[in-house]
Amino acid sequence: MPIPPPLKVAGLAALALLAACNGSADPQKNAATAIPDVEIPQLSLATLQEVTRELSSDAYEGRAPGTAGEEKTVAYIIKKYREAGLQPGNNGRWTQDVPLVEITAKNATPLTFTGGKTPVTAQYAKDYVAFSYRVQPRTEVKDSDVVFVGYGINAPEKGWNDYAGLDVKGKTVVVxxxxxxxxxxxxxxxxxxxxxxxxGRWSYKYEEAARQGAAAVLIVHDTEPAAYGWNVVESSNTGTQYLAESKNGGADQTIANGWIQLAKAKELFASAGQDFDKLREAAKQKGFKPVPLAGVKASFAFDNDIAKKMSRNVIGVLPGAKRPDEYVLYTGHWDHLGRCTPVDGDDICNGAVDNASGIAGLVTLAKAFKQAGAPDRSIVFLAVTAEESGLLGSKYYAENPVFPLSQTVGGVNMDALNAVGPAKDIVVVGAGKSELDAYVEKLARMEGRTVKPEPTPEKGFYYRSDHFSFAKLGVPMFNFGSGDDLVDGGVEAGQKAAEDYEKNRYHAPDDEYEAITNWEGMMSDLRLYYAAGRMLAMTDAWPNWNEGDEFRAARDKSRAAAK
Known part of the structure; x- marks a missing residue:
């Protein structure tokens, strides 16, 4: 497949909103800072394909943390980093240990609701899924009162509390x-x-239920607001789960977390003499009060196989030529789901697009940076573990950084490269949050693309990948990629391709190398990612979050400490 020739980012763009070295983003206090021009070398399609093919092969068994697949994956990434000319990134080591607890539920009973007009039974995997964050051999919820708590939100700054006036200790909350x-x-x-x-994220629902002292929490699955079908819920929650090891073994968590099918939830509410649709409408309004499903008791149980395992992040670094103690990050997660729900006898979730392609992108960019020569700032190539289990690897690095976050300028996260072809637009997830937007505008002009609003902000992508771990602690991270407006076929073709992937391959065994038929979109986006990182590495500015953004305070604090 032909690859376009090296590109030139033309012209200096004045960026008045980009912070100077003191970390301030006040345009009245800082002179305009130029976004530097950068040369983009020829990127290797062969490398991208080779690494994607290898990591998504059946030999890696879906790259689940703590398995033989991890051992092969980590060894292979180290090999490719070394070949690319990187240096070990963790004080002479290629890896950073990430302590995990592996919990696999088995022997799950049906979920039963008694005490209503008629008993309601939900079958495991088909109608409900559940798991535990508590490190104990058996999980059991028995005769637990059931309460509907709307969206399960407690947001004091918004004057919103779905738990107001309710003691949920020992109860099962439906959200x-x-x-x-x-x-x-x-x-x-x-x-x-x-x-x-x-x-709105499922992880928040579990966290808040635990803070409120609930025994269990069941999220009602509805495809449109969830942004994925039940097949994704089932495949993601019925296999082995990974937790970050904690001192109290998860004692502060709920006994069990789970999901329940919409139809089964409606059956439950009807048994309790409640109209699910009316209560769902009521829950949209401020001041909603939780509704006990009077007399209804929930019971279910499962055993847990528990193993403590050490997983690993893989870190390579290209030291900067002028300011090696300032860092630009490239991140991508190497893990996937391992063995999962079979489709036509295939139980390996290979994760070719998600995210063998992202790791292949890291290696491809590492080779390109090395061949082009080190930029002013150091470039860190961070392949993280356990993203599919809740961003655990990136969270661990962010909280235990090898390179101080106060000295980390920003970076690019790559999670599932564009496998459907080059696009005419660029979509920024989290647009308007940080001063990195100006870089994206320049990158768009470089390729003649337009920057468009995120088409599906309801899917919460900003909170679903590894950049979020760094954003929470103040580091601005790019999270952008091709939109739906494809060069070949336009928006209709792009939306059709995205829907097809989500329905048939996302978190499923069919996300395989052979299903990738177009590599031009990946290469086009990699050129943008190269340019974005090179720009950050060649300026002396420190991007910040915009005034009023939720992450601005963390960035201001870390930069002040660095000085």
Whole structure:
């Protein structure tokens, strides 16, 4: 497949909003800082394909942390980093240990609801899934009172508390996925309308239920607000789960977390004499009060196989030529789901696009940076573990950084490269949050692309990948890629391709190397990623989050400490 010749980012662009070295983002206090021109060398399609093919082969068994697949994966990434000319990134070591607990549920009973008009039974995997963050050999919820708590949100800054006036200790709470205003077409409303906030994520629902002292939490699955089908819920939650090791063994967590199918939830509410649809509408309004499903008790149980394992992040570094103690990050997760729910007898979730392609991108960019010569700042290539288990590898690095976050300028996260062909547009996930937007505008002009709003902000992608671990602690990270407006076929073709991938290959055994038929989109985006990182590495500016952003305070604090 032909690859376009090396590109030149033409012209200096004045960036008044980009912070100078003191970390301040006040345009009145800082002179305009130029985004530097950078040369983009020829990137290796052969390397991208080779690494993607290797890591997504059946020999790696889906690259689950703590398995033989991890051993092969880590060894292979180290080999490719070394060949690319990188140096070990962790004080002479290529890896950073990440302590994990592996929990595999087995012998799950049906989930039964008694005490209503008629008993309701939900079958494991088919109708419900559940797992535990508590490190104990058996999980059991028995005769637990059931309460509907709307969207399960406690947001004091918004005057919103779905748990108001309720003691949920020992109870099972049923919650809705996403935010109360997710159906708004615009990104305006108490929870940003169509754009999901962290309050809408399943991980938040579990965290808040635990803070409230609930025994168990069941999220009602509805495909549109969840942004994926039940097949994704089932494949992601019925296999081995990985937790970050904690001192108390998860004692502060709920006994069990899970999901329940929409139809089964409606059956449950009807048995309790409640109208699910009416309560769902009521839960969208501020001041909603939790509704006990009077007399209904929930019971279910499962055993847990537990193993403590050490997983690893893989870190390579290209030291900077002038300011080696300032760092630009490239991140991508090497893990996938391992063995999962079989499809036509195939139980290996190979994860070719998600995210063998991202690791292949790291190696491809590492080779290109080395061949082009070190930029002013150091470049860190970080392949993290356990993203599929809740961003655990990136979270561990961010909280235990090898290179101080206060000295980390920013970076690029690559999670599932564009496998459907080159696009005419660029979509920024989290646009308007940081001063990195100006870089994206320049990158778009470079390729004659347009920057468009995120088409599906309701899917909460900003909180679903490894850049979020760094953002929470103040480091601005690029999270952008091709949009739906394909060069060949336009928006209709792009949306069709995205829907096909989500339905048939995302978190499923069919995400295989052979399913990737177009590599031009990946190469086009990699050129942008190269340019973005090189620009950050050649300027002396320190990008910040915009005033009022939730992560601005963390960045200001870390930069002040660095000085």
């Amino acid at each position: 809705l996925v996403n935010d109360p205003d997710w159906e708004n077409r615009e990104t305006e409303g108490p929870f940003n309308g169509r754009a999901m906030t962290y309050y």
